[in-house]
Structure formats: C-alpha cells, structure tokens
Amino acid sequence: MSRMGAVLQALAASTLRTLGVMVVVLATAVAVAVSLFKLSVFGALALYFVVWWTLLFVILPLRNQVESDPARMVPGQDPGAPASPRLREKAILTSLLASVVFLVTIQVFELAGL
Structure with missing residues (x-):
C-alpha cells in the first residue's frame, strides 16, 4: 500500500473522523474563496457543493x-456490486x-460577488 493510501485509510477510519x-477541507476552501476572491459565504458554499457533488460521481x-x-x-445482490466500496475514503478524496477544482474555477471565472 502506498503512503498516500495509508494516510487516506487512517483519515477514513471512522465516520466522525471522515466528517x-x-x-x-471545506472550511479552508471557502475561507480562501471569501478572502481572496471576494465571494460571499453562501455563494462559495453553493459553488463548492455543485463541484463536490459532480466530482463524487x-x-x-x-x-x-x-x-x-x-x-x-x-x-x-447485483453481481456487479462492489465488494468493498470504501465510501469514506472516496468522500475525503x-x-x-x-477544493482544488473549486479554487481553480473561481480563479478562472470572474465570480466576485457571487
């Protein structure tokens, strides 16, 4: 197992730790968006949610x-169902x-005041 995989597993060890x-991560990305790119907190949260939900799929x-x-x-059981879906690890990932895509998006597009 790679070092990154081990860190991800440790962070996803429990539901509370994952949350x-x-x-x-969310608070950091929103704080950067609000302070550097002049987005409102609500606008930053809304855009982050859309990006997060899209990337989840x-x-x-x-x-x-x-x-x-x-x-x-x-x-x-569906024969194609995953044996171990590792949803907590995927939520962190x-x-x-x-966060990266969100910050790049607000840097590329002029979204100040959103």
Whole structure:
C-alpha cells in the first residue's frame, strides 16, 4: 500500500473522523474563496457543493472490485456490486479534489460577488 493510501485509510477510519476532515477541507476552501476572491459565504458554499457533488460521481466508480466469492453473495445482490466500496475514503478524496477544482474555477471565472 502506498503512503498516500495509508494516510487516506487512517483519515477514513471512522465516520466522525471522515466528517471532520471534510469540514476542515471545506472550511479552508471557502475561507480562501471569501478572502481572496471576494465571494460571499453562501455563494462559495453553493459553488463548492455543485463541484463536490459532480466530482463524487466521477470518483465513485474508481478502484471498485466486484465480489468474487459466491459464499459472500446475498440473494438479490447485483453481481456487479462492489465488494468493498470504501465510501469514506472516496468522500475525503472527493473533498480534496473538489477544493482544488473549486479554487481553480473561481480563479478562472470572474465570480466576485457571487
């Protein structure tokens, strides 16, 4: 496992830790947007939400492996369902990537006062 993967797993060890990391990343990105790019707090939160939600659907299918053990399959389970979806790790990864895309977006487009 790579060092980044180990850090991501440690940050996603519990739901509360994951939420804490996501709030810190969100607050940092919004604070930068408000102070440097003159966005309103509401406008920054709204734009961040749109970027985050869009990137979540980009990241969700990455590195999924289907359940190959027939003993672990439950009746009615889709054969393509991931064995371990790692949603907490993907939420943190989405937050980090969304912050970068969010800051690049507000730098490229003139959104002051939004």
